[in-house]
Amino acid sequence: MPAPEFQHTVGKTASFSGTALHTGDKVTLKLQPAPVDHGIKFKRKDLQDEPTIDAKIENLKTVERATTIGEGSVRVHTVEHILSALSAMGVDNAIVEMDANEPPIGDGSAQPYVDLIKKAGVTAQDEPRKFFDVREPMHVEAKTGALLVLLPDDKFRISCTQAGPNNQFTQFLSMEVTPAVFEREIAPARTFVYYEDVTPLMEKNLIKGGSLENAIVVRGDAVLSKEPLRFGDEFVRHKILDIIGDLALVGRPIRGHVVAAKPGHAANAELARSIAREQTRRSSMAAPRTIPTGDGGLDTDEVMQILPHRYPFLMVDRIINFEGDNKITGVKSVTINEPFFQGHFPGHPVMPGVMQVEAMAQVASILLYKLTKTSSRVGYFMSADGVKFRKPVFPGDTIFIHAELTRARGNRMAKTKCYCVVNDAVVSEGELMFTFLDK
Numbered sequence: 553m554p555a556p557e558f559q560h561t562v563g564k565t566a567s568f569s570g571t572a573l574h575t576g577d578k579v580t581l582k583l584q585p586a587p588v589d590h591g592i593k594f595k596r597k598d599l600q601d602e603p604t605i606d607a608k609i610e611n612l613k614t615v616e617r618a619t620t621i622g623e624g625s626v627r628v629h630t631v632e633h634i635l636s637a638l639s640a641m642g643v644d645n646a647i648v649e650m651d652a653n654e655p656p657i658g659d660g661s662a663q664p665y666v667d668l669i670k671k672a673g674v675t676a677q678d679e680p681r682k683f684f685d686v687r688e689p690m691h692v693e694a695k696t697g698a699l700l701v702l703l704p705d706d707k708f709r710i711s712c713t714q715a716g717p718n719n720q721f722t723q724f725l726s727m728e729v730t731p732a733v734f735e736r737e738i739a740p741a742r743t744f745v746y747y748e749d750v751t752p753l754m755e756k757n758l759i760k761g762g763s764l765e766n767a768i769v770v771r772g773d774a775v776l777s778k779e780p781l782r783f784g785d786e787f788v789r790h791k792i793l794d795i796i797g798d799l800a801l802v803g804r805p806i807r808g809h810v811v812a813a814k815p816g817h818a819a820n821a822e823l824a825r826s827i828a829r830e831q832t833r834r835s836s837m838a839a840p841r842t843i844p845t846g847d848g849g850l851d852t853d854e855v856m857q858i859l860p861h862r863y864p865f866l867m868v869d870r871i872i873n874f875e876g877d878n879k880i881t882g883v884k885s886v887t888i889n890e891p892f893f894q895g896h897f898p899g900h901p902v903m904p905g906v907m908q909v910e911a912m913a914q915v916a917s918i919l920l921y922k923l924t925k926t927s928s929r930v931g932y933f934m935s936a937d938g939v940k941f942r943k944p945v946f947p948g949d950t951i952f953i954h955a956e957l958t959r960a961r962g963n964r965m966a967k968t969k970c971y972c973v974v975n976d977a978v979v980s981e982g983e984l985m986f987t988f989l990d991k
């Protein structure tokens with residue numbers, strides 16, 4: 553097992569100043585250390601009472617051109633580049649203090665923020681990092697044609713396809729996002745804009761700080777910028793930069809593979825929202841449930857009087873419910889100590905599907921035992937039909953194993969419909985057949 557990763561903050565306060573993109577005003581940003589589980593918060597030093605805003609997706613206000621977050625009437629604009637740098641460089645906890653409503657735009661890339669983070673230093677704290685582990689594919693699609701798919705992976709990876717109008721400047725890049733890769737390959741990539749999109753904004757004076765110093769302007773086939781392109785595929789790199797920044801609003805690092813086609817702030821934010829929703833669902837599911845004991849069910853001892861199975865092959869901890877004569881529910885808490893996790897798979901523990909079938913068979917046998925009401929015969933698992941594994945089961949999951957008797961022929965054979973449920977979702981199912989034999 554890899555050593556646990558710890559949360560990190562910055563070692564000391566560091567600051568830098570520059571121009572705000574939208575107002576054109578001068579702004580000073582101070583990056584400050586914060587305690588564990590604090591997350592990233594923006595602080596408006598220029599306002600009365602110096603309000604703070606959590607960099608969380610629930611505070612997202614608008615995604616036009618840039619990502620804006622806010623609480624109450626307080627806003628912070630264009631947070632995606634600094635969030636991208638903090639997230640990719642492994643800073644979990646920090647205060648971003650500013651004396652204006654947006655960070656200095658710098659050169660339109662995340663380079664100034666990486667420099668700032670390195671100036672402040674990154675230090676480990678004494679609490680483990682909390683990740684969002686992708687368990688099953690998720691996806692979002694936007695009217696703009698943006699498509700984002702998130703797949704399980706034990707690393708944070710992004711594979712991105714960027715395409716301009718008429719598929720001009722189509723670029724593809726795939727990478728694992730680590731601090732070193734981010735600093736070298738992604739941080740220097742600058743914002744790019746289309747001439748037709750920015751002219752109306754310039755006319756309305758909405759981007760007073762905007763210039764060729766902090767953006768690449770694409771006009772037709774021409775690429776206008778103060779300095780030459782930093783990478784042949786600088787555009788897709790900046791798209792990846794923005795994805796990292798917008799997904800940072802999830803509030804915890806992601807272990808998963810983002811596959812993005814024509815991404816934009818709106819679609820990125822939508823994916824962040826889905827992830828946050830899934831995270832909330834999981835934490836509420838993790839809350840302890842009341843599992844009844846007593847009359848309704850059987851405790852471990854009673855289960856072991858019926859089943860001959862023993863560690864490590866006893867796959868049911870307790871029977872929590874009998875419904876009539878033909879339904880039963882058992883429960884099994886899956887822990888990392890299950891011996892099968894050592895080899896299935898090293899570094900990525902998933903409960904083998906056959907063990908779930910075994911759990912169904914054991915719970916069903918208990919139902920059959922109750923049915924025959926005789927201790928001289930025992931149901932033997934004979935065959936399984938229509939077995940489906942729908943979702944992976946991980947250490948820490950509690951499996952509710954349901955079995956229903958669908959057919960019984962005298963004292964010779966029985967058919968049961970079984971399914972396993974984790975977090976209110978069916979993870980596996982199948983039809984199990986039993987034959988009765990003398991003990």
Ligand SMILES: [Zn+2]
Nearest residue numbers: 632743790794
């Ligand atoms: Zn950007």
